[in-house]
Amino acid sequence: xxxxxxxxxxxxxxxxxxxxxxxxxxxxxxxxxxxxxxxxxxxxxxxxxxxxxxxxxxxxxxxxxxxxxxxxxxxxxxxxxxxxxxxxxxxxxxxxxxxxxxxxxxxxxxxxxxxxxxxxxxxxxxxxxxxxxxxxxxxxxxxxxxxxxxxxxxxxxxxxxxxxxxxxxxxxxxxxxxxxxxxxxxxxxxxxxxxxxxxxxxxxxxxxxxxxxxxxxxxxxxxxxxxxxxxxxxxxxxxxxxxxxxxxxxxxxxxxxxxxxxxxxxxxxxxxxxxxxxxxxxxxxxxxxxxxxxxxxxxxxxxxxxxxxxxxxxxxxxxxxxxxxxxxxxxxxxxxxxxxxx
Ligand code: SAM
Numbered sequence: 523x524x525x526x527x528x529x530x531x532x533x534x535x536x537x538x539x540x541x542x543x544x545x546x547x548x549x550x551x552x553x554x555x556x557x558x559x560x561x562x563x564x565x566x567x568x569x570x571x572x573x574x575x576x577x578x579x580x581x582x583x584x585x586x587x588x589x590x591x592x593x594x595x596x597x598x599x600x601x602x603x604x605x606x607x608x609x610x611x612x613x614x615x616x617x618x619x620x621x622x623x624x625x626x627x628x629x630x631x632x633x634x635x636x637x638x639x640x641x642x643x644x645x646x647x648x649x650x651x652x653x654x655x656x657x658x659x660x661x662x663x664x665x666x667x668x669x670x671x672x673x674x675x676x677x678x679x680x681x682x683x684x685x686x687x688x689x690x691x692x693x694x695x696x697x698x699x700x701x702x703x704x705x706x707x708x709x710x711x712x713x714x715x716x717x718x719x720x721x722x723x724x725x726x727x728x729x730x731x732x733x734x735x736x737x738x739x740x741x742x743x744x745x746x747x748x749x750x751x752x753x754x755x756x757x758x759x760x761x762x763x764x765x766x767x768x769x770x771x772x773x774x775x776x777x778x779x780x781x782x783x784x785x786x787x788x789x790x791x792x793x794x795x796x797x798x799x800x801x802x803x804x805x806x807x808x809x810x811x812x813x814x815x816x817x818x819x820x821x822x823x824x825x826x827x828x829x830x831x832x833x834x835x836x837x838x839x840x841x842x843x844x845x846x847x848x849x850x851x852x853x854x855x856x857x858x859x860x861x862x863x864x
Pocket of ligand 1: 568607608610635657658659698700728731
């Protein structure tokens with residue numbers, strides 16, 4: 523791993539933060555933890571469609587390991603945890619893990635990213651366990667198109683889960699919609715945006731990122747998306763929801779929800795990136811689009827005190843390895859999103 527020379531920005535507004543910082547002054551307060559590489563969908567944009575992905579959480583980190591990792595992160599200033607995958611709800615009794623993480627004093631918020639297929643039955647239990655909110659992937663509201671993109675005829679379950687999540691108070695419910703999956707992207711954008719008219723959801727159109735050898739896609743730009751929305755709806759700037767991150771938000775036709783767009787490659791938000799990621803197999807990654815990572819597995823085999831010290835050290839190393847940005851668009855490539863944890 524080659525590291526840039528150390529340049530800490532002493533005038534950064536984060537100077538009052540006493541926790542973990544990277545070399546560029548960014549405070550690390552957010553950790554994404556992948557609970558499994560298994561998934562019950564085969565989305566065309568989420569890496570190679572591999573066989574046998576349905577039940578691969580046997581080699582994933584145990585609940586105890588996840589809790590130890592989060593404790594170490596929390597002791598260094600991490601306050602927000604997002605559970606992801608693969609599909610995190612495939613993991614048995616996720617709510618018990620949520621409860622344990624919520625009980626860690628420094629953790630202020632536990633959230634989850636899911637495809638929603640299994641959410642209807644678990645939403646109330648997760649909310650009772652202390653889960654704050656969910657992001658749900660929804661690439662199309664059209665059953666045929668949804669099946670084509672995800673490999674499964676499940677859009678009705680997901681639409682039901684969205685309403686159940688809102689009722690369970692897992693709000694704001696954010697819908698992640700990767701765009702540029704079809705030539706008819708306008709239809710996709712308009713259909714999903716309509717969800718924000720009468721539902722309290724926050725739709726986020728997400729730029730599709732290329733994998734491994736893939737080239738870039740002839741995808742709509744951020745300006746294209748806005749033009750499409752403005753051509754069909756009355757679009758008004760709106761306050762972003764809690765935890766709104768990098769996107770700008772709008773209401774459509776005065777609806778109760780909002781829409782926004784996230785363009786990690788064309789409009790990167792690296793300057794304010796506050797996150798690290800743990801893969802399901804225990805690799806602590808510094809950046810989604812960089813291979814810089816620290817292996818946590820050996821630390822996890824050590825006795826408790828030593829384990830904590832080694833995990834803290836690993837977090838410091840990963841923060842140190844965090845690149846200033848994820849490089850040029852031409853270089854930006856992600857590996858398998860289901861392995862890294864989206
Ligand atoms: N199974 C869960 C789900 O479907 O939300 C969590 C894991 S999934 C990898 C998390 C998110 O990764 C999805 O919402 C999707 O937006 C995003 N994602 C996956 N592949 C992507 C790609 N190639 N470009 C942009 N976003 C991607």
